[in-house]
Amino acid sequence: MSTLKALIKKEFLQIIRDPSSIIIAFVLPLISILIYMYGINLDTVKVTIGIKNDDANPEIATLVKSFGHSKYVNSIVYDNEKELEEGIVRSRLKGAVIIPNDFSTNLSRSKTAEVLIITDGSEVNTANYVQNYSMQIINQWLASSRYSNATKMPLVNPVVRTWYNQDLNSHYFILPGSVAITMTLIGILLTALVVAREWERGTMEALLTTPVRKIDLVLGKYIPYFCLGMLSVSFNVALCIAVFKIPFRGNLLILMFVSGLFLFTSSGIGLLISSKLKNQFLASQVSLGIGFLPALMLSGLMFPINSMPVFFQQLTRILPPRYYITFIESEFMAGTVWEIVIINSLFLTILGSILFAAVYKNTDMRLDK
Numbered sequence: 001m002s003t004l005k006a007l008i009k010k011e012f013l014q015i016i017r018d019p020s021s022i023i024i025a026f027v028l029p030l031i032s033i034l035i036y037m038y039g040i041n042l043d044t045v046k047v048t049i050g051i052k053n054d055d056a057n058p059e060i061a062t063l064v065k066s067f068g069h070s071k072y073v074n075s076i077v078y079d080n081e082k083e084l085e086e087g088i089v090r091s092r093l094k095g096a097v098i099i100p101n102d103f104s105t106n107l108s109r110s111k112t113a114e115v116l117i118i119t120d121g122s123e124v125n126t127a128n129y130v131q132n133y134s135m136q137i138i139n140q141w142l143a144s145s146r147y148s149n150a151t152k153m154p155l156v157n158p159v160v161r162t163w164y165n166q167d168l169n170s171h172y173f174i175l176p177g178s179v180a181i182t183m184t185l186i187g188i189l190l191t192a193l194v195v196a197r198e199w200e201r202g203t204m205e206a207l208l209t210t211p212v213r214k215i216d217l218v219l220g221k222y223i224p225y226f227c228l229g230m231l232s233v234s235f236n237v238a239l240c241i242a243v244f245k246i247p248f249r250g251n252l253l254i255l256m257f258v259s260g261l262f263l264f265t266s267s268g269i270g271l272l273i274s275s276k277l278k279n280q281f282l283a284s285q286v287s288l289g290i291g292f293l294p295a296l297m298l299s300g301l302m303f304p305i306n307s308m309p310v311f312f313q314q315l316t317r318i319l320p321p322r323y324y325i326t327f328i329e330s331e332f333m334a335g336t337v338w339e340i341v342i343i344n345s346l347f348l349t350i351l352g353s354i355l356f357a358a359v360y361k362n363t364d365m366r367l368d369k
Contacts (some may be wrong), residue, residue, distance in 0.1 A: 016275040046306060047129050048074045050084040050096040057104035057334060059145065066141045067097070072133045088120055088163065090339050091330065095119045095130030107147045114303045121165030122173050122333040126304060131160055137289045164249075164333035175246050176332040177301040179236045180293075180325045183259065187266025188273070188291035194221050195274035196283040218360050221271055222264075229263040230256070239334070250331030254341060258331075261348040262324040265289070268355025269320075275362045323347050 053064050076093070078084040078220070087093040098116040106113035117134050119127035138156050142148060165172045198204035214332035237255065240246040269291055277283040296302060298312060299321035305313055316322045324343040330340050 027254045030117060037144065046072055046074055047094045047126055047133065048076065048092070048306075049130060049134065050078050050087050050093045051075050051326075052078045052081055052084050052207045053099045054101040055099050055103045056101070060099060060104050062145075063141045065100070066137050067134075070133065070137050072129075073137065085118075088118065089334060089337060091120070091326065093120070094123070094126050095134070097134050107142075112157050114157050114335070115160050117158050117160045119160065119162050121162040121168055122329055123167070123304065124168045124170045124173070127162060127165075127168060131158065134158070147330075171244065172246055172333060173329050174301070175240050175244060177299075177325045179233060179240070179328060180262070180299065180301070180321050181296060182236055183229055183263060183324075184266055184292060184295040184321055186225060186232055187263050188270040188287045188295075190228075191221065191267045191270030192227050192273040192277075192283045192287035192291075193280050194225070196269065196277055196280045199278040200280055214360065214363055218271075218356075218363050222267055222356075225267055225270075226260070226263050229267070232259060233263075245307075246332060248332050249335035251318065252337050254336055255331050258324070258327050258341065258345055258348070261345055261352060262320060265348050265355060266321045266353035266357055268352055271359045272355060272362065275359060294319055298322070299325050301325050318351075320348060320351060 007143060013127050034293050051064055051066065051067055053060055064075075064077060067073050072154060076087070078087070080098075081098070084093070084096050088096060096116075096118040098118070100114060100116070103115065115138065116132075117131055119130045121127050135156070135158055142156060191241075195204065198207065233256065237248075238254075241248050270287060272282050273287050273290075277286065294315075298305075298308070298316050300316070301321075305316055305322070308316070327340055327344045
């Protein structure tokens, strides 16, 4: 019995002294709970819709105002249809409602009036929200308007046009987005183990006794995993296009270029973690907590960013996967949109350069020890 007590006491002391046990038992669950509680919202979301009214009847202007009064819709009125369509292409709008010039005339004659609803099929759930919210607002307006007094209740027939993903197949945006998750694992998780593995095996001390240059040491860690990541991207994109028949409307060279920038950035995060921690297990847990979990839950792949609280919406602005997922889904579904390419590339380049400088500086400090 005394032996058992001694063993139990020993293990409790080991748990207290080992920070990885505390991280697994408390820190990682806390991060997950906070993200699930405050960062993820499966309830009704507010979508941004463009409105274009071609009907000159002043009564129809009240319908346009009804969209602005809805708590589920953020409406933007357009006079130019080309600008409205451009808003969808550039992902500023999730959909659009176009009211034709004969809308009020058909209602007055108790005929079926048509209204055009355009949805962005790159996000299946949001596309359904756009269609359902639009018809709900129109029907509520119709019930309170003078047209509801007609002997035969007029009907509004929605003519729905779904861009990029006509069948609303969720695989069309989930599979390309999963490429970003795979690259996050390679860029952050694998590289997070690199330097920690060297310290555990004792090869880092031997390496530091050689006349190796600091820049060579840093690049020697970056380049192999960068090449591995690029091979993984090529493999996954080929699977999506050739095997799973996901439509690709973009440019492969641009896709590989931005993918390289994302790998450069995510590898910087992993190497920075690795250079701070000498324990592989601890490095892997930290990389999962600050890299993989946010990439999966807060990138917009699984849950719409606009449904998150404001704090988490702002937090996603510094997460590289958010920008890469936006880019790769656009590249697959809509083709090359230069505004998205330039903005996302610029962010990844700046963040990647900052992380590279941080890794270099930290490696410099290690070498001087």
